[in-house]
Amino acid sequence: MSKITQGQKEYLQLVNSLKPKPPYLKNIIMAFLVGGLICLLGQFILNFYVSIGLDIEKEAPSATSATLVFLGSFLTGLGVYDQIGKRAGAGSIVPITGFANSIVAPAMEFKSEGYVFGVAAKMFVVAGPVLVYGITTSALIGLIYYFLKL
Amino acid sequence: MLDYVMAFLVGGLICALGQILMDFTPLNPAHVLVIFVTLGAILSGLGLYQPLVDLAGAGATVPLPGFGHTLVKGVIEEVNKSGALGILTGGLKSAAAGITAAIVFGYIMSLIFNPKPK
Amino acid sequence: MAIKKLGAQTVKFQNPPSIIGTATVVGPVEGKGPLREYFDLILSDFKFQEKSWEKAEKKMLKEAVEMAIKKSGIPSDKIDYFIAGDLLNQIISASFAARELGFPFLGIFGACSTVAEGLGIGAMIIDGGYADHIVVGTSSHFCSAERQFRFPLELGNQRPPTAQRTVTGAGAAVLSNKNQNPRITYVTTGKVIDMGAADPNDMGSAMAPAAVDTIVTHLEDSKLTPEDYDLIVTGDLASVGKDIAQKLLLQRGIDISNKYTDCGLMIYSPEQDVHAGGSGCACAAVVTFGYILNEMQKGKYNRVLLVATGALMNSTVVQQGETIPCIAHAITIENL
Numbered sequence: 001m002s003k004i005t006q007g008q009k010e011y012l013q014l015v016n017s018l019k020p021k022p023p024y025l026k027n028i029i030m031a032f033l034v035g036g037l038i039c040l041l042g043q044f045i046l047n048f049y050v051s052i053g054l055d056i057e058k059e060a061p062s063a064t065s066a067t068l069v070f071l072g073s074f075l076t077g078l079g080v081y082d083q084i085g086k087r088a089g090a091g092s093i094v095p096i097t098g099f100a101n102s103i104v105a106p107a108m109e110f111k112s113e114g115y116v117f118g119v120a121a122k123m124f125v126v127a128g129p130v131l132v133y134g135i136t137t138s139a140l141i142g143l144i145y146y147f148l149k150l
Numbered sequence: 151m152l153d154y155v156m157a158f159l160v161g162g163l164i165c166a167l168g169q170i171l172m173d174f175t176p177l178n179p180a181h182v183l184v185i186f187v188t189l190g191a192i193l194s195g196l197g198l199y200q201p202l203v204d205l206a207g208a209g210a211t212v213p214l215p216g217f218g219h220t221l222v223k224g225v226i227e228e229v230n231k232s233g234a235l236g237i238l239t240g241g242l243k244s245a246a247a248g249i250t251a252a253i254v255f256g257y258i259m260s261l262i263f264n265p266k267p268k
Numbered sequence: 269m270a271i272k273k274l275g276a277q278t279v280k281f282q283n284p285p286s287i288i289g290t291a292t293v294v295g296p297v298e299g300k301g302p303l304r305e306y307f308d309l310i311l312s313d314f315k316f317q318e319k320s321w322e323k324a325e326k327k328m329l330k331e332a333v334e335m336a337i338k339k340s341g342i343p344s345d346k347i348d349y350f351i352a353g354d355l356l357n358q359i360i361s362a363s364f365a366a367r368e369l370g371f372p373f374l375g376i377f378g379a380c381s382t383v384a385e386g387l388g389i390g391a392m393i394i395d396g397g398y399a400d401h402i403v404v405g406t407s408s409h410f411c412s413a414e415r416q417f418r419f420p421l422e423l424g425n426q427r428p429p430t431a432q433r434t435v436t437g438a439g440a441a442v443l444s445n446k447n448q449n450p451r452i453t454y455v456t457t458g459k460v461i462d463m464g465a466a467d468p469n470d471m472g473s474a475m476a477p478a479a480v481d482t483i484v485t486h487l488e489d490s491k492l493t494p495e496d497y498d499l500i501v502t503g504d505l506a507s508v509g510k511d512i513a514q515k516l517l518l519q520r521g522i523d524i525s526n527k528y529t530d531c532g533l534m535i536y537s538p539e540q541d542v543h544a545g546g547s548g549c550a551c552a553a554v555v556t557f558g559y560i561l562n563e564m565q566k567g568k569y570n571r572v573l574l575v576a577t578g579a580l581m582n583s584t585v586v587q588q589g590e591t592i593p594c595i596a597h598a599i600t601i602e603n604l
Contacts, residue, residue, distance in 0.1 A: 008464030008591075015465065015473040018515070019508050020429040020544075022173050027426070028166050035165020035213065036158040042208030043157035061211055061220070062247035068212060069248055073255035076422050077263035085424020090168030092424050093179050094186060094213045095161070096248060101424045102183070103252050107260035109420035112320040119260050126180050126423070127252070134187040134218050135241050141195035142225035142237035149229070172426070176467075179425050265421040267314045267411050 027089050034091030065096055072097030076104040102126035153207050160206035164213040183214055190215025194222035220245050275489030277456050284451035285394040288444045289340025290557035293328040295436025301536045306558035314411055321411035328438035329407035330365040340442035347371050348399035351390050353382040354407045354549050361407045379578030380504050382406045383553040384597035388455035390443045400445050407438035408548030417583055430470035432506045432547035439553030450564045454600035456486035462593040468586050472509025475577040478594040480516040486598045494524045498569040503552040503576030504532035506545030531555035552576040571602040
């Protein structure tokens, strides 16, 4: 229905006044703590790679991302990541481990539809948009930078 | 020691901001991720994200805006090095490790494990 | 002249069809809920020894139908129609179960209201003289519904407190023209109501106005009052929708608070992590065929109004920004 009638408007106001709200403060604190801890772990891993001689500009951050992606994938496979996500919300969605979770979860889920149209095709239902917008934005910025530089 | 404290604080704050967007607006997690990666890319293009990375290390690179930053950083580097072609090659070059790891590990995990209902 | 029709939307049966056998199958989580004693079969795993959630759901429905026929004592070649529906696209659980059961099949879709729609159609066919025995069944499965309507199971997302859990289970009942209790005496067919709710994580609020509309119409058409009922039970509004429905009814001057409950609230205990409560085609079916009919046989209730509610959308139209159209069908079940 494209037009909301007066009755619908009043009803939606009633619903809004009655429906239970998420525990805002608890959610934000949990997101802060868990998100912070994942980043802290990232810093440990980064420092470790630097200490074994990887270059801090490129190699160490790349290795850190790959390691965190592995951890996120593995915990998803074990069925642990969704339990963390239930409590941490954005705290485990926003870090790169959440990006890995968003790839593994649909891949596992749609295995019953086969390895091509199931696993491979569904892998990017959530992560695909992130790549599309990230890559497109970066290319646009590159284009602007290229012309500004001329 | 300070790098750990900063990673925790800044990373935590970025995630808390994501939670605020999810709880107080009709945006769902996929929207928040797209907004964050785009925002990271734009801030990086304006030269504002690198200072945050210098300050917080993994606290700025591990959350998704850091992914947008990695893409833009790579594009700009490649444009400097090889001109216009860098617009198309730089982003994925610098984000290759994360993306390839996600695909390969994702595929392997989905072969090994099955989803478990709770 | 439709001699059995009352008012705008209600049918009153001349020879009220009886419910002569019922069966319920539920999943592990429902099997830990407060109604566990009332279910015939509680699964220990979600797959029911099958390869996919969809196959498991079909097997639950088939199992429930076969058990209900067995308990009714009617030989299966005496079943005239199989009326069934479920939540999955093209109601595959129902039609795939029908493929194996081999009865003449009428597939219906009413989302979570399907059980009442099926009982209503079945009762009308029997009282119309077109059949002697009809088996009605519905099913839903948490995992098959999640992947179709929401997210993969292992995705680490958070659910709002208004979200409901799809009941894993199946319920079936054999309707008959035999002269015995309990019987279906009235059917009020609902209209599609859309009050502009668009949040797929808050079905209770979307469906409550449909339940209210059907209850009010039923009372007007049948000239019955809430006092005539021992129990009024809505399908699966769960905690949020139930409060809203009660409030809307009070605004219309109808107080049912002392005999009103909701299947979505009954099937789980508050300690179970199910947010607002249960939903799905199986929710109203297993609560009605498991708990309510059992208690009617014991005489705890003698006249019950079942108002099963359904949200008639899919994920495509939700993404297109459509609001959610909802429906509720009311069935009066009584011991005469």
